[in-house]
Amino acid sequence: MAVGEASLDPSTVPAGKAAARAKKPRRKSLFLRRPFFSLALLVALGFVLCAVFAPFIAPYDPTAQSIEAMMAPPGPDHLLGTDSFGKDILSRIIFGARYALTIGIVAVLIGAGGGLVLGLAAGLSTGWLEWALMRLIDSILALPSLILAIAIIAILGQGVDKVILAVGISLVGPFSRTVRSDVLQVKTQLFIEAAHLMSIPRLTVIRRHILPNVFFPLLVQITVRISEAILVSSSLSFLGIGVTPPTPDWGLMIAEGRGFVSFAPWMSGMPGMALAILLVALAIVGDAVREEFDPKLKRAQ
Amino acid sequence: MLSRAAGKIAQTLVVLLIVSIASFSLLKLAPGDPVLLMLGSEFDQASYDSLNHALGLDQPMIVQYAEWLGNFVTGDWGTSYVARADIFNLVVREALPVTLTLTACSLGLAILVGVPVGVLSAVKKDTAWDAGAAVFALTGTAFPSFFLGILLIWFLGVKFGAFPVMGFVPPWEDFWTGLYHLVLPSITLSTFFIGMIVRVTRAALVEVLDQPYITAAKARGEPGWRVVWVHGVRNIMMPVVTVIGLQLGGILQGAVLTETVFSMPGIGQMLTNAVLGREYMLVQAGVMLTAVLFILVNLLVDLSYPILDPRLRPR
Numbered sequence: 218m219a220v221g222e223a224s225l226d227p228s229t230v231p232a233g234k235a236a237a238r239a240k241k242p243r244r245k246s247l248f249l250r251r252p253f254f255s256l257a258l259l260v261a262l263g264f265v266l267c268a269v270f271a272p273f274i275a276p277y278d279p280t281a282q283s284i285e286a287m288m289a290p291p292g293p294d295h296l297l298g299t300d301s302f303g304k305d306i307l308s309r310i311i312f313g314a315r316y317a318l319t320i321g322i323v324a325v326l327i328g329a330g331g332g333l334v335l336g337l338a339a340g341l342s343t344g345w346l347e348w349a350l351m352r353l354i355d356s357i358l359a360l361p362s363l364i365l366a367i368a369i370i371a372i373l374g375q376g377v378d379k380v381i382l383a384v385g386i387s388l389v390g391p392f393s394r395t396v397r398s399d400v401l402q403v404k405t406q407l408f409i410e411a412a413h414l415m416s417i418p419r420l421t422v423i424r425r426h427i428l429p430n431v432f433f434p435l436l437v438q439i440t441v442r443i444s445e446a447i448l449v450s451s452s453l454s455f456l457g458i459g460v461t462p463p464t465p466d467w468g469l470m471i472a473e474g475r476g477f478v479s480f481a482p483w484m485s486g487m488p489g490m491a492l493a494i495l496l497v498a499l500a501i502v503g504d505a506v507r508e509e510f511d512p513k514l515k516r517a518q
Numbered sequence: 519m520l521s522r523a524a525g526k527i528a529q530t531l532v533v534l535l536i537v538s539i540a541s542f543s544l545l546k547l548a549p550g551d552p553v554l555l556m557l558g559s560e561f562d563q564a565s566y567d568s569l570n571h572a573l574g575l576d577q578p579m580i581v582q583y584a585e586w587l588g589n590f591v592t593g594d595w596g597t598s599y600v601a602r603a604d605i606f607n608l609v610v611r612e613a614l615p616v617t618l619t620l621t622a623c624s625l626g627l628a629i630l631v632g633v634p635v636g637v638l639s640a641v642k643k644d645t646a647w648d649a650g651a652a653v654f655a656l657t658g659t660a661f662p663s664f665f666l667g668i669l670l671i672w673f674l675g676v677k678f679g680a681f682p683v684m685g686f687v688p689p690w691e692d693f694w695t696g697l698y699h700l701v702l703p704s705i706t707l708s709t710f711f712i713g714m715i716v717r718v719t720r721a722a723l724v725e726v727l728d729q730p731y732i733t734a735a736k737a738r739g740e741p742g743w744r745v746v747w748v749h750g751v752r753n754i755m756m757p758v759v760t761v762i763g764l765q766l767g768g769i770l771q772g773a774v775l776t777e778t779v780f781s782m783p784g785i786g787q788m789l790t791n792a793v794l795g796r797e798y799m800l801v802q803a804g805v806m807l808t809a810v811l812f813i814l815v816n817l818l819v820d821l822s823y824p825i826l827d828p829r830l831r832p833r
């Protein structure tokens with residue numbers, strides 16, 4: 218109904234309003250619309266709680282060895298069994314959540330920070346500089362993140378801090394690519410052109426208009442990539458070149474149990490299940506976040 | 519068309535150059551002085567200087583880089599201290615065929631499973647089939663491959679004894695035994711890939727099935743399978759091939775883990791052992807080779823577009 222028409226006949230106005238309200242029912246909450254997402258989010262939060270309150274939840278010291286309880290199968294004393302040194306697997310998994318989540322989150326933040334700088338530079342520059350920066354990003358992307366992380370570990374050596382740095386650097390490539398494409402998208406918008414026409418300084422335009430528009434998609438990317446960071450870091454530990462024993466790291470625990478798979482399958486199996494459950498949960502959360510908030514996917518639909 | 523190809527090739531060469539510089543810096547950044555390593559504990563300044571000179575380490579960086587690049591291109595990759603063997607032979611003649619065989623088998627398996635499941639998912643859009651395929655794809659991409667490998671070893675290898683759980687037998691020497699050894703590793707490595715292909719196939723086909731030429735084909739009375747498999751699938755090849763090219767990096771890094779799980783003597787196992795043994799030249803050779811493979815495959819993917827899609831051919 219046209220606005221002018223409505224103003225001519227006041228009696229139709231309330232009816233029109235009511236119709237509009239009826240047509241637009243309140244959107245169901247995100248949690249109701251996506252039951253899998255809610256479940257996955259709960260699981261992920263459960264892991265976060267385990268990580269934060271590990272010392273209060275874990276029944277044993279995660280590094281305490283016990284000769285009497287070597288390779289005990291899951292039972293009342295050790296709910297998920299023990300490993301070849303008699304260390305309680307449940308306690309190690311609970312403390313392992315700390316390492317997995319800390320490494321994952323800090324590494325992703327490093328990758329996002331580096332990617333933001335490189336992506337902004339590539340997106341905002343023009344001419345030969347843009348070409349050169351693009352080839353630089355291509356070169357970083359030519360190495361899969363695990364291989365790049367292995368190369369960095371070869372230089373830095375092993376340890377939790379080095380794993381974080383290596384995984385973080387290995388994520389700079391993917392982050393910078395998405396930041397760059399977001400910058401390019403924003404750059405063509407009318408309000409940027411308007412700002413330039415109003416001769417607002419370039420730096421102010423970047424700070425006030427471009428950065429905020431790049432920041433939100435970056436946050437989406439961060440949630441999506443935490444699982445990748447956790448996967449790469451636990452892969453490094455599984456290969457024996459990540460964190461060092463006796464750190465309760467899941468990848469390390471899976472590797473330690475590998476030789477005992479035929480008679481003590483819980484040694485690899487329990488930490489493996491923990492890792493798999495967390496990664497699948499994070500993937501579901503990441504997918505939902507991307508589908509809900511990624512402006513590029515919205516446009517495609 | 520030719521100028522586009524030339525531009526792509528020029529870009530690729532620049533990327534290769536940057537990767538080679540990064541690879542060279544890996545050697546230079548690696549801890550430890552190679553001269554000190556070779557001399558041992560007792561030496562004097564004169565012998566240090568002479569060895570330093572003999573190795574060319576007193577030259578300016580750019581000269582050292584040029585020399586290294588020349589050696590690399592001509593296949594002179596140095597000698598492994600641990601294996602006491604030529605690195606080029608170790609990497610290209612021994613490790614690479616293992617990794618390529620594993621990659622090819624996994625890729626084949628992934629396409630054989632992934633494309634039909636993706637097609638099914640798109641044709642039966644918004645049904646239980648579709649939902650099942652989505653769950654399957656998500657789990658496949660998110661599940662840690664090395665843990666899946668261990669589960670397969672435990673379940674199919676140890677419990678049922680159905681498949682060999684370690685080692686590599688070259689299929690070109692003993693085809694069936696080789697293939698038998700490749701079953702579990704290929705399943706392990708392809709799971710991530712299957713999930714990926716299912717998603718791309720579904721997304722692309724859903725879009726294609728909405729196109730007027732599909733309606734036209736149906737209107738002509740062509741059977742359903744022909745509409746989907748001839749008119750539909752023909753048109754989703756580009757996105758699927760692109761994703762396969764882009765995910766080659768993913769499959770190479772998956773191969774590193776799979777080879778370790780199943781004790782296969784490929785690039786991945788070599789790379790891990792080289793890091794543990796601090797053999798930086800070997801690490802560098804593996805890293806460089808991986809990057810070169812990835813870059814070249816993506817160049818091929820890019821150049822193959824006009825072949826896959828006649829609409830991109832010049833008129």
